[in-house]
Amino acid sequence: MSGESPRLRRPSLVLAALVAAFAALAVGPVAHPELVSAGTAANMESKIRGWINDARENRGLRPLKVTDKLRKLAGDRASTMARTGDLEHPDCLSCMLRNRDISFDSCAETIAFTTYPWGHQAARSIFNAWKGSSGHWDILMSRKLKRIGIGVAYRNSNDATFGAAVLAG
DSSP: OTTSOHHHHOHHHHHHHHHHHHHHHHHSTTTOGGGSOSOSHHHHHHHHHHHHHHHHHHTTOOOOEEOHHHHHHHHHHHHHHHHHOOOOOOSOHHHHHHHTTOOOSSEEEEEEEEOSOTTHHHHHHHHHHHHTOHHHHHHHTOSSOOEEEEEEEEEGGGTEEEEEEEEEO
16 A cells, blocks of 8 residues: 555544644634734724723823724724725714714714734834824824724735724714
């Protein structure tokens, strides 16, 4: 049987290797997503929100509270920009909030993109873009805005990460 491949001669070794690989995954990042460093949109969004809230607290402001509806809207906004490649605000943000049954007294959006690779650097770059723009920073530091949703999305064709923050008061 010298012509057979080792894989066919020893199926038990292949099975053992597969079991070992799945066992490694079960105790690794798949089973413990919090161990993944900025590898997911949720992780990037959390980092950006944390940096914003740290800056707010340093200025004596209350942290912004995340809501699922705002987070979903921000994610959809980032995805739309990544899909189209256009960095632009909607014609009527308040209409978008009303259509999604999101209550508000005031609302605003900040958007940005970066060509840093997906992950921590991209998250930091988006945050820094907002911090470096007085208009965006004023929105993020506003006392009137109390809730936030942050979304990020990646565009493969130009290696760009788009970010959107939708805020409501």
